[in-house]
Amino acid sequence: MKSISGLAKVSLAQSTRAMLAGGMATPSPLAARLAGSARRASTQGEQAxxxxxxxxxxxxxxxxxxxxxxxxxxxxxxxxxxxxxxxxxxxxxxxxxxxxxxxxxxxxxxxxxxxxxxxxxxxxxxxxxxxxxxxxxxxxxxxxxxxxxxxxxxxxxxxxxxxxxxxxxxxxxxxxxxxxxxxxxxxxxxxxxxxxxxxxxxxxxxxxxxxxxxxxxxxxxxxxxxxxxxxxxxSSDFVVPIGKAKVEIPGTDVTLISHSYQLRHCFAAAKILKEQYNISAEVLNLRSIKPLDVPAIVESIKKTNRAVVVESAFPGFGLGSEICAQVSESEAWDYLDAPISRVTGAEVPTPYYKELEDMSFPNADVVVRAARQVLYHEDA
Amino acid sequence: MVSMSEDSPTTQGHARLHKTSPAESKSTQLAKPTSTSMFAQRYGGFALRARHFSKCAIRRSMLQASHQATNPGLEKDDRDFTGQLNVIDPESIPKIKTYRLLDLEGNLLDPDYKVPFTREEATKIYRDMVTISIMDQIMYDAQRQGRLSFYMVSAGEEGISVGSAAALKPDDQIFCQYREQGVLLHRGATLKELMSQLYANADDPARGRMMPVHYQNARINVHPISSPLTSQLPHAAGAAYALKMSGTPAISMCYFGDGAASEGDFHGALNIAATRNCPVVFFCRNNGYAISTPTEEQFRGDGIASRGAGYGIPAIRVDGNDLFAVHRVTAMAREMAVKEQRPVLIEAMSYRVSHHSTSDDSFAYRSRTEVENWKRHDNPISRMRKWMEKQQWWSDEDEMSARHELRKDILREFSAAEKVKLPEIKHVFTDVWAAAPAILKEQQEELKEFLGRHKEEYNLDKYENGINGL
Missing domain, CATH: 3.40.50.970 (Thiamin diphosphate (ThDP)-binding fold, Pyr/PP domains)
Known part of the structure; x- marks a missing residue:
C-alpha cells in the first residue's frame, strides 16, 4: 500500500501534467462547446x-x-x-x-x-x-x-x-x-x-x-x-435530493468523478476511452459538493478500482484533495489499484488570453490521459 | 475657500438642517433630504419645484416597474445646470447641531415638552440605568478574576440604551452591537437571563456557543448579537423587509458604533434600506472611540448623521446623555419609519467612559485625566437623577436603598448563574445543520466512546447530565 505522502506527490504531479497537456495537444473545450451539444441535444428525436x-x-x-x-x-x-x-x-x-x-x-x-x-x-x-x-x-x-x-x-x-x-x-x-x-x-x-x-x-x-x-x-x-x-x-414535485451523486454512465474500469461543466469533458473522455482504448469508464456526477456523497464514490471505486477527479478549481485544498482524503479513510482505499488522479485548473490566477486560458483548465484529452495513467498505460 | 451660489440646493438643504437645531426650534424635526417624496407629503411646507414632484412620482412608480433615469441632463428641464464653477466645500456646510432636552443640571429646556413618563415609568428607566452600571462593575471585576473570558461595559452610554429602548414597541425587532445591555434589561430581559448568557450555562438559549455579552432574547425580539462588526446593519434591513412584507406596523432597530460606520456593510445597509424602503432605524452610538481610534481618525466629515442625506435617509443628531432627548428622537424616528416605510438615521453623541472591552486598556491611548474630566462633566444617570429629584420623585434615601437592593439582586443572580451546569456536551454537535448528517453523528459517537474510555482524565460533572449528555 502506498503512503499518504506518496499519494499526494503523485496527485500533484498528475495535475501539473494535466495542465500542461491541456494546452499543448488538445482542442479547446470552448471550441467543443461552440460546436454545439445544445443543437445536438435538441435534435435528438422527438424528446423534449x-x-x-x-x-x-x-x-x-x-x-x-x-x-x-x-x-x-x-x-x-x-x-x-x-x-x-x-x-x-x-x-x-x-x-x-x-x-x-x-x-x-x-x-x-x-x-x-x-x-x-x-x-x-x-x-x-x-x-x-x-x-x-x-x-x-x-x-x-x-x-x-x-x-x-x-x-x-x-x-x-x-x-x-x-x-x-x-x-x-x-x-x-x-x-x-x-x-x-x-x-x-x-x-x-x-x-x-x-x-x-x-x-x-x-x-x-x-x-x-x-x-x-x-x-x-x-x-x-x-x-x-x-x-x-x-x-x-x-411536475412541481420534481426534486433532486441534496447530497446524492448520480451515476451518469455506468462503467467497470475507471471512475471519472466530477461536477458541473467539467462533466462534459468526462463524457467526451469516456467516449474516447471506449472507442480508442476499449476502457469502460464510469462517470459520476456529484451534484452536491456538501454534503459530499462519499458512499457513492466508495461504491464506484469498489467496482472500478481506479478513479480520476476532474474539477476546474485550483489543485490545492480542493475537491479532488478532499475526495482523495475521504477515499483514503474509507474501505475503498483497499480496493484502489492505483493512486487517485486529480485533474484540476492550473495553479495560476486564470490568464485572460484565450489560448492561455484554455491551457489552464481540463479538457477531454487530459481526462483521457489521466484515466489511462491510472490504468498504467505506458504510453499515457 | 470655494464660494457657493445662493441657489445651490445643497446650501438650502443644510440651511434647513441648521434651522432645525434645538437652539432655534422648540420641537424636534429630523433633518431631511430635499427630494424625497415622503418628506413632501408629510411636511409639504417647502417650495419644491414641480420637477422634484415628478421625480418623486417616478420614485414611487418604481414599484410599478417603470424605470426611468432621473439624472440631470436626461430631462428636458435645464435648470439643474449652472455656469458657476462650484465645488462644495464641506467646511462651509453648517455642522449638524445636537438635539438636547435636558441640561446638565437636570432642567428641561423646552417648556412645551410634555414628559411622556409617569413616575413609575421614570423610576423604572432610572433604575434600569443604575442596574446596568452596577452589573457592569461587578462583571468587569469578575472577568478580571478570571471567572469569565470577556466582558464589555457600557459606562456612560446607559442613557442611550435605556432611553431608546423606552421608545420602542414589543413587536420591534432589535439588533444590538454589544454595548446595549440597557436595551435588553428595559425590554424585560431578567438578570438571570443576562447572567446565563455571560456564564454560557445550560440556561443560555445559545447553548453556550457565544462569547459573553452576545445576548439574544426571542421573547422580547432581541436578535442574537452578530459579532462580525457591522454585519447586523444589513440584517436589520432584511428583518425590516420581512416586517414590510407581512404588513406588521413595526420597525427593525439597529444599534452600532461610530467605528462600525466605517465598514462597507454600513454603506451597503443604508443604501439598500433606503432604496428598498425598509422600516429600520439605524441608531449610531457615537462615543468618541472605536477601540483605540478616536473619531477624528475615523472620519473627516460631520460625524455619522451627515451621511443620511447622501443616502436619502432622514437623520438627526441627539445628545446621548440626555435620556429625554434620546427617547423623543427615537419615538419620532420609529413613527416615521413605520408610517413612511423608510429608514431613519440617529446619531447619539456620548463618551465611552470605560475601556472598549476587558481586552483593552484605554489609558494606553487616552489620558486618565480626559476620562475623569468627562465623568465629572456629564453622566446620563446623574442628569436623570437630578431631574427626578427636582420632581420630588427621587431622594438620597431612594438612591441608597435602590443601589443596595440592585447590587444584592445582581450578586444573587451572578452566584446562581455561576453554579448552573454547562450545557450538555452533545450541543457541540447540534444545530450545525437543521438535521445532523452522518459525519456529525460519527463525531459524537467517537467523542462519547473516547470520554467513556478516559473517565478518570475528564471530569464531566460540570456539564449537565455528564457523559449522558452526549
Missing part, C-alpha cells in the same frame, strides 16, 4: 429538451408559487430579467415585492437577504457571479452558515445563494474562480452544483425547501445548454 437556464427559472417559479415567503433578490434580476436571464418573467408574475432589483451592493443585498431569512423569509439571493460574492462572503460564512448554531438553534437561515461559478470565457483571473472548495469547507452550509437541466431544476427546488443555507454553484457556460428531460421533470 429544456435549457439549464429555463430549468432553474421553472424551479424558482414553482417554489415562489408554492410559498409566498420565497423572494428573489439581486442585481438586475427584475427589470433586466437577470444578467443571464435566469429570472426571466418572474417580475411580471410575482411583482416587485418578491423579485427585487438591488443596488450594486453585494454586502447590502446579501446581508439584507440573510437578515430576512433569519426573520423567517426564504430569500433566493442571486449573484451576478460568485466572484462578486467575495464582497459578501462574511455574510454567507459568518452570518448565514453559523446563525443556526450560534443562536442555539433559535435562528435559522433558509436561504439560497445562487449564481454562476467557475471560469467562463475570457473574463480573466478575478472572474474565473471555482468556489466549490471555499464553500464546501464550511460547516452549516450545503453546496450543490448542477450539470443538467434536471439537476438544475431539482436542486434549486431542493435548495429552497431545505431549511439550511444552500449555495448553488451554477455555470455560465451551461445556461444555454439543452438537455432531454424525463416526463416527471415538469
Amino acid at each position: 429538451t429544456v435549457t439549464v437556464r429555463d430549468a432553474i427559472n421553472q424551479g424558482l417559479a414553482e417554489e415562489m408559487d408554492a410559498n409566498d415567503k420565497v423572494f428573489v433578490m439581486g442585481e438586475e434580476v427584475g427589470q433586466y430579467q437577470g444578467a443571464y436571464k435566469v429570472t426571466r418573467g418572474l417580475l411580471d408574475r410575482f411583482g416587485p415585492q418578491r423579485v427585487i432589483d438591488s443596488p450594486i451592493t453585494e454586502m447590502g443585498f446579501t446581508g439584507l437577504c440573510v437578515g430576512a431569512a433569519m426573520a423567517g423569509l426564504t430569500p433566493v439571493c442571486e449573484f451576478m457571479t460568485f466572484n462578486f460574492a467575495m464582497q459578501a462572503i462574511d455574510q454567507i460564512v459568518n452570518s448565514a452558515a453559523k446563525s443556526h448554531y450560534m443562536s442555539g438553534g433559535v435562528l435559522s437561515a433558509n436561504i439560497v445563494f445562487r449564481g454562476p461559478n467557475g471560469f467562463a470565457s475570457g473574463v480573466a483571473a478575478q472572474h474565473s474562480q471555482d468556489y466549490a472548495p471555499w464553500y464546501g469547507s464550511i460547516p452549516g452550509l450545503k453546496v450543490v452544483s448542477p450539470y443538467s437541466a434536471e439537476d438544475a431544476k431539482g436542486l434549486i427546488k431542493a435548495a429552497i425547501r431545505d431549511p439550511n443555507p444552500v449555495v448553488m454553484l451554477e455555470n455560465e457556460l451551461m445556461y444555454g445548454e439543452s438537455f432531454a428531460v424525463g416526463e416527471d421533470f415538469h
